[in-house]
Amino acid sequence: MKTSAVIAVAVVAAFAAGPVLAHHSYAMFDAAQNKQLEGVVQEFKWTNPHSYIEVVVADDKGQMHTWGVECGSPAQMVKAGWRSSTLKPGDKVTVTIHPLRSGEYGGSFVQVQTADGKTLKGS
Amino acid sequence: MLRSKLALLAAGVCLIAGGAHAQASEPTQLGALAPENLAKKRPKAPWNLTGTWIQESAKTAVHPANSFRFGPPYPKFLPEAQKEFDAGAKATAEHRAYKDYIGQCYPAGMPVIMTRVWPIAMVQLPTVIYMVSGFENAFREIYLDGRKHLDPDLVVRSFNGESIGHWEGDALVVDTTAFTKEHHTIDTGIPISDDFHMVERMKLIGGGKVLEIAYTMTDPKMWEGEWTSTKYWKRVDDQDITEVECLPDLDQHLPSTQSSLNVR
Numbered sequence: 523m524k525t526s527a528v529i530a531v532a533v534v535a536a537f538a539a540g541p542v543l544a545h546h547s548y549a550m551f552d553a554a555q556n557k558q559l560e561g562v563v564q565e566f567k568w569t570n571p572h573s574y575i576e577v578v579v580a581d582d583k584g585q586m587h588t589w590g591v592e593c594g595s596p597a598q599m600v601k602a603g604w605r606s607s608t609l610k611p612g613d614k615v616t617v618t619i620h621p622l623r624s625g626e627y628g629g630s631f632v633q634v635q636t637a638d639g640k641t642l643k644g645s
Numbered sequence: 646m647l648r649s650k651l652a653l654l655a656a657g658v659c660l661i662a663g664g665a666h667a668q669a670s671e672p673t674q675l676g677a678l679a680p681e682n683l684a685k686k687r688p689k690a691p692w693n694l695t696g697t698w699i700q701e702s703a704k705t706a707v708h709p710a711n712s713f714r715f716g717p718p719y720p721k722f723l724p725e726a727q728k729e730f731d732a733g734a735k736a737t738a739e740h741r742a743y744k745d746y747i748g749q750c751y752p753a754g755m756p757v758i759m760t761r762v763w764p765i766a767m768v769q770l771p772t773v774i775y776m777v778s779g780f781e782n783a784f785r786e787i788y789l790d791g792r793k794h795l796d797p798d799l800v801v802r803s804f805n806g807e808s809i810g811h812w813e814g815d816a817l818v819v820d821t822t823a824f825t826k827e828h829h830t831i832d833t834g835i836p837i838s839d840d841f842h843m844v845e846r847m848k849l850i851g852g853g854k855v856l857e858i859a860y861t862m863t864d865p866k867m868w869e870g871e872w873t874s875t876k877y878w879k880r881v882d883d884q885d886i887t888e889v890e891c892l893p894d895l896d897q898h899l900p901s902t903q904s905s906l907n908v909r
Contacts, residue, residue, distance in 0.1 A: 544692060547742035547743075547745045547748060547901065548901060549736075549737060549740050549742045549906070550740060550741065550900075550901055550904045550906035550907070551900075551901070552740070553753070554699070556683050565898075567895075567898065569895060570888070570889040570890070571763075571781070571889050571891065572886065573785025574895070574898045574899060575897075576898065587695065588754050590898055590899065591900075591902040592899050592900050592901055595763075595889075597884075618755055622900055622904050623740050623906060624902065624904055626902075626903075626904055626905065628901075628904065629833065629900060
């Protein structure tokens with residue numbers, strides 16, 4: 523697993539997801555930035571009101587961190603091709619997020635690239 | 646002799662008290678689903694909104710751009726509300742979530758529950774309209790059977806309040822009171838008091854495919870005059886609501902609710 527946490531000042535429109543079925547404020551996420559996380563899925567929870575992915579990612583010094591990635595609702599994700607079986611623990615993925623502005627290990631979901639090269643957005 | 650007079654007096658007091666109690670008792674209110682209530686003769690409702698609806702955010706031919714918030718414009722806030730409004734605006738400018746009770750699993754409450762980005766199932770009967778939001782399955786009922794608001798001393802305050810509706814031409818006018826004020830805000834942290842009162846004027850427009858609700862909200866402890874806002878919903882015949890719970894152990898996995906950028 524290679525660490526890659528590239529912050530790209532995003533062409534947000536390229537990755538723009540539809541309105542998330544959020545149940546609360548998203549003010550803490552930086553929608554102007556896309557950050558790529560290359561890592562391994564620790565957990566993928568398919569649930570309402572938000573699904574989530576936890577991805578274990580190595581930083582530049584090789585230290586492992588678990589990133590929380592907040593997704594929309596399953597109803598919304600199904601329209602983008604998601605299934606509850608789309609991700610499993612141990613899957614290698616590249617997840618793009620809008621990171622937390624605080625620098626904490628978390629963000630809101632933008633898209634995922636699975637090991638077989640399939641790309642899925644949030645809605 | 647004295648003992649028997651006292652006994653008579655006591656019996657009289659009991660009778661008087663019993664009679665007073667009987668006079669004070671309210672006639673039994675039939676439940677909204679009681680067959681006898683449903684079968685009562687009433688003028689036919691001008692429309693029926695039974696269906697699944699979601700707030701329409703895009704500008705359409707039927708309505709202007711629609712916000713999920715109830716302001717701006719805002720009324721002139723009184724000091725307590727102004728303080729919270731200012732604190733919320735400051736937090737927003739700093740990209741922080743301000744008193745985001747919904748994110749902590751508190752109910753959204755009226756009017757905010759109506760504008761979550763989730764479908765709402767609505768079932769209209771002659772005596773009542775039931776609304777169940779897809780978001781946290783928040784439940785709301787609007788009585789149409791002519792009942793009055795409960796005595797304030799009896800009503801149990803709630804996040805969605807007690808709603809009573811009546812027809813005025815092609816509009817359903819819904820009066821809602823008895824809100825709980827704790828952890829219940831509008832937009833970004835704007836508080837309400839026990840005196841918060843809401844009137845909704847509902848219409849079906851656009852050939853029955855658009856629900857328009859004009860809100861008039863008053864709270865003499867929080868703002869001056871009326872706070873008005875009009876929202877629109879569209880029918881979504883290809884959607885159902887599902888069970889949705891806000892669970893503390895789910896929240897523990899969501900960066901948004903766990904982040905230090907929350908102002909509690």
